[in-house]
Amino acid sequence: MRAVRIHQYGGTETLQLDQIDTPTINADDILINVKAAAINPVDWKIREGYLQQFIPYKLPVTLGWDVAGVVTQVGTEVTDFKVGDEVFSRPDIARDGSYADYIAVKASEVVLKSDKLDFAQAAALPLAGITAWQCLVDVSQVQAGQRVLIHAGAGGVGHLAIQIAKAKGAFVIATASAANQALLTELGADQAVDYALGALTEQVEAVDIVFDTMGGEIQANSWELLKAGGMLVSVVEPPSEEKAKQYGVKSAFVFIEPSSRILTELNKLVEADQLTPLIEHRFSLEQIEAAHLQSQSGRTRGKIVIEVN
Ligand SMILES: NC(=O)c1ccc[n+]([C@@H]2O[C@H](COP(=O)([O-])OP(=O)(O)OC[C@H]3O[C@@H](n4cnc5c(N)ncnc54)[C@H](OP(=O)(O)O)[C@@H]3O)[C@@H](O)[C@H]2O)c1
Structure with a gap:
């Protein structure tokens, strides 16, 4: 073969x-x-x-x-x-x-x-969908009405994360370049943010969950976007425990494992026309x-x- x-x-x-x-x-x-x-x-x-x-x-x-x-x-x-x-x-x-x-x-x-x-x-x-589900649902336990910020909403993980967070009833804010603003809205984002237009603190009101798929400065600048008790979950680099303590929030790093349980959940969203x-x-x-x-x-x-x- x-x-x-x-x-x-x-x-x-x-x-x-x-x-x-x-x-x-x-x-x-x-x-x-x-x-x-x-x-x-x-x-x-x-x-x-x-x-x-x-x-x-x-x-x-x-x-x-x-x-x-x-x-x-x-x-x-x-x-x-x-x-x-x-x-x-x-x-x-x-x-x-x-x-x-x-x-x-x-x-x-x-x-x-x-x-x-x-x-x-x-x-x-599978890989991107399991990642998004694990971070938002299993680890962050996203609830209806919560405000969720998804960095890189146009990417492989991000475009599925937007749809999963929406299916769970969250208010979804997602970032992308100018060229992908319309895509974010088509995917269901309630607020599309162009990261080139300035600091996110100027563009985004406090959120319950930040999903970090970028790391580096983008992660570092995410702490102050969180409400007290919020959650920063990253798939790129482990967030600083010190910073989490300083801002009174939770943090997690996720490296995904195979999961037929989550694939079954993703299938259900597909069947319900909530995930494509x-x-x-x-x-x-x-x-x-x-x-x-x-x-x-x-x-x-x-x-x-x-x-x-
Ligand atoms: N730990 C784990 O288990 C795990 C699992 C899956 C993925 N990951 C990691 O997560 C990262 C993302 O994966 P992916 O598959 O989603 O990658 P991807 O599909 O390659 O992401 C590309 C997207 O990133 C966006 N982007 C680039 N710079 C940006 C910025 N400054 N702000 C916001 N968006 C920006 C681009 O949108 P624009 O062109 O509009 O900027 C593009 O749509 C990778 O590093 C990957 O290795 C880790």
């Missing part, structure tokens, strides 16, 4: 389209014929070697940790799936990924995809370098999908 692998860490030139054996599955795995995979910033961060300390890969490794496809084989212990099922998953990041014709995934990390999603949309949802992934860029496996460069640009609206089969 075809698989895009890296044999060493480095730039996009390390992405190599190899011919390799189809993976063998464990008793608790299923084998998925990949219809679509999605790109996430973690893919190129791993490619560059930034996460070597946390995830010690034995190279070569196949990249890509979002998948939608069709079950072609089930392990001897698997009872929840059968050959032919249409599924999606954010599989274990420590195993070979989804930029390939086939991927072996633990059945417990897989969910049947909603008929309302095509394969590309289903591949666009936006795909702005489609590539083939052969175009993987261009797909990574698009993700690295930091300017992607919605998601980047690799159409595999």
Whole structure:
């Protein structure tokens, strides 16, 4: 089968389209014929070697940790799936990924995809959707009527976070460049903020939750936007505990894990027409370098999908 692998860490030139054996599955795995995979910033961060300390890969490794496809084989212990099922998953990041014709995934990390999603949309949802749900619902416990600020609302995580927060009844404020202001409103944001127009303290009234997908100065400038007792949740860098204490707020850092529970919740929102992934860029496996460069640009609206089969 075809698989895009890296044999060493480095730039996009390390992405190599190899011919390799189809993976063998464990008793608790299923084998998925990949219809679509999605790109996430973690893919190129791993490619560059930034996460070597946390995830010690034995190279070569196949990249890509979002998948939608069709079950072609089930392990001897698997009872929840059968050959032919249409599924999606954010599989274990420590195993070979989804930029390939086939991927072996633990059945417990897989969910049947909603008929309302095509394969590309289903591949666009898991990693970014689980991230947004975990931060807003599980960790921040967003409540109806709360004010939620979502940084980078036009991005892969942010555009799903806006929809999830709206579905939970929050008043949603989201940031983007001038070019993406209309998109924020289309996604359901109650207030669209152009971050280039000045300090957010001048543009945004106090909020209950800040969802930080940017880190750095953007995170540092977020403390004073929070009401006392509010929550700053980041997926980029652990917020300072000292600052949280100083401002009388809570803070959390989240690094996501596979979750079929959350995928099931995302499916429910899809079925209720409250959640639709936006795909702005489609590539083939052969175009993987261009797909990574698009993700690295930091300017992607919605998601980047690799159409595999
Ligand atoms: N810890 C975890 O488990 C976890 C999980 C998922 C993602 N992440 C991390 O979260 C980050 C975001 O991921 P993603 O997939 O959403 O990335 P992405 O899709 O590449 O984000 C691109 C978006 O960022 C926006 N942006 C750029 N500069 C901005 C600024 N100064 N203010 C507001 N928006 C800005 C862009 O909008 P404009 O062009 O309009 O500026 C663009 O739409 C990445 O660093 C990723 O690695 C971590």
